[in-house]
Amino acid sequence: MKLVCGPKDFELPGADDCLQVILFGQPQAQRQGSAGDAAKNEIVRKRLDPAPRAWDLLSIALSVITADFAALRSVSPDGWTREIELDIAVADAGFWATQAHALAEALAFLTTDRWIFRFHDGGIHPAPPREPFYPPEDCVVLLSGGLDSLVGAIDLAAGGLKPFAISQTVRGDAEKQVDFAARIGSGLAHLQLNHNATAPGEQETSQRARSLIFISFGVIAATALQRYHDGDQVPLYVCENGFIAINPPLTGSRLGSLSTRTAHPEFLGRLQRVINAAGLRVLLENPYAEKTKGEMLRDCADQTLLKAEAVRSTSCGRFQRFNYRQCGRCVPCQVRRAAFLAWGGIPDTSGYVYEALGRDDTDHSGFDDVRSVAIALAAVSSEGVDSWLGHALASPLIGSRTGLIDMLDRGVSELRALHEAYGVK
Template structure:
């Protein structure tokens, strides 16, 4: 916020020049240029916006806001096409508000990066882009695309603990996928906010940027960008009243993806975001994966845990994503789940296991859905006008709850 005491100056695509500055994107731009990829100017602008957002998300501490959570964040962002983006300030702010439950104000200015196009550009021949995180869902998605005869260009956001998995997965799928690993390298001085609800925007922005580099895009075609996430986690209905709003991730929620798609369309970026598994549970994704041999060999190596780094790169076994993962392995029956969980026996009645907040929240949600019916329990979770087939999502959520019930029953969670 220029002129205010709380203003933070962030250097995009460069290094901070003083202790009081933040920075982001230098390594990503270097890698794009090193690979000689020719990307659309507005895709670069979108990346500049995403880098600014993720850095602000790190720098603005939630516990310093009036309610201890909701922040008011103002951003002044330099882009190459400020008049266009000024017209998208409100749609972007609304998408960010849904993603993070903060209040965003975006202002755009001239002078943004205008990356020189390579003299001898490389235009990858792949026909689509898939986000490959090192997680189980993205692994299944990439396997299925390759098995269906698609040629996906795999884009990864490098995360400590998952970088090697991303490389290995890309090498083993479909005889070897084209693969690009990028890192936002966002940093800000002082304490950093741990919730990072906006981090998914940067991953998608990397995917959009890469999609505009493909030969197919330069030929004038529309390029699919696959964000593969099971429907239960994508919708991520609040399990209890205490998990409302920002306590649940909204990375692949159909409303967020729909809002972002509208911005891409307005920008004339011919990239279509799709989640092929929006009406599938995680267990169904595993059972229906097109290459069961490869999946059985790699599934246990994948990461699902929301606290992976916090537990020294081990999966906790008790957070909601871990419970969904464990329930999916039971529903799959493909191989035993030999993941090295920190907290394996969920039914143990202590603060670390069945009494842990996320385990208890799932148990409460299962009881509420049984007692009141799933639609009453869901409340307004499927009320968005951007949700198309509500009946299919409702049926999927019922099946997802059934998978979690089987997990809790198997471990004697009470």
């Protein structure tokens, strides 16, 4: 699939057969897509002054997320892997042309698709505000409404940092994002942004590229801070437990593999290289790369606040499909439920649609993700965690392999305790 992405006045000769995507504006015709208008308006309204190449990175991310909606996996030759070509208008086309291959490799790892990037002049770079506001916070944290990001923000504030919380507004989570930010520490500065990406026709639901837009919002915020404008590097915290971050294939066929590689060290490492090449002084960090979700809960610095808010958080990969209830049976839900069990802090009253994992029917223990976890547990028992992992930690961007293997082994133990507690066979 080919897309041409840029402001409404951007034109590319010979692109009549491509999907045109209006960046930072509204579609001008029924067959056009669009993304980013509301986000740009909110950034301008807040009088923030991000770095020019942060705006370009956002243009790229908006183009990618729109393509992720528009390109259907079902029509690809293997029913999954897509070939996507993007022509994108940016303010610094010469520089981004040098990063086209690096971006394609990072996105290929994130989404398992084939990407081609071409960059053109004509991208948007809003004029600096007359009276810019430089937030005084010393770091940025992504606050999704999920349990891991809640723990991460709590720990940062409890540790004496002043995080600027950035949220990608998602239906069903927007209110809790605001509540979490207000209740952490003495209240966190908080910016909610929405990509509002739309494409005509049927929409792809897998959404493997969504983490790029979330991190790009974080980079926008980080380069707007006073600390950044003073010449310092700004940490951008992407808080996710190590088990979910590594995304281990639970079975040889990848049946039940997790839905995202948002904080996988290879993806973060590849993206960090692009950020560094762009001269953006933003450091991506996941402080929980070697912790299980249960360990994150047990070690959280403010147990009182966590006990009050944890069950309100969202972990489910199918949250919207179940009318904003967590299914209880997908892999992220199982990891969550295992973490609550390992924590023992409070009863898990999340209200799962499928509560009884051990029930022997197609909705509970017979569901693919429940079976795939059970298969993984059996494989680890018979072959050991090293053999089960295979090449999952083969990336040269992964440093502490021993620490990650130990963490994954502990994560498997948490899942084993969950299955035993519910009598999954």
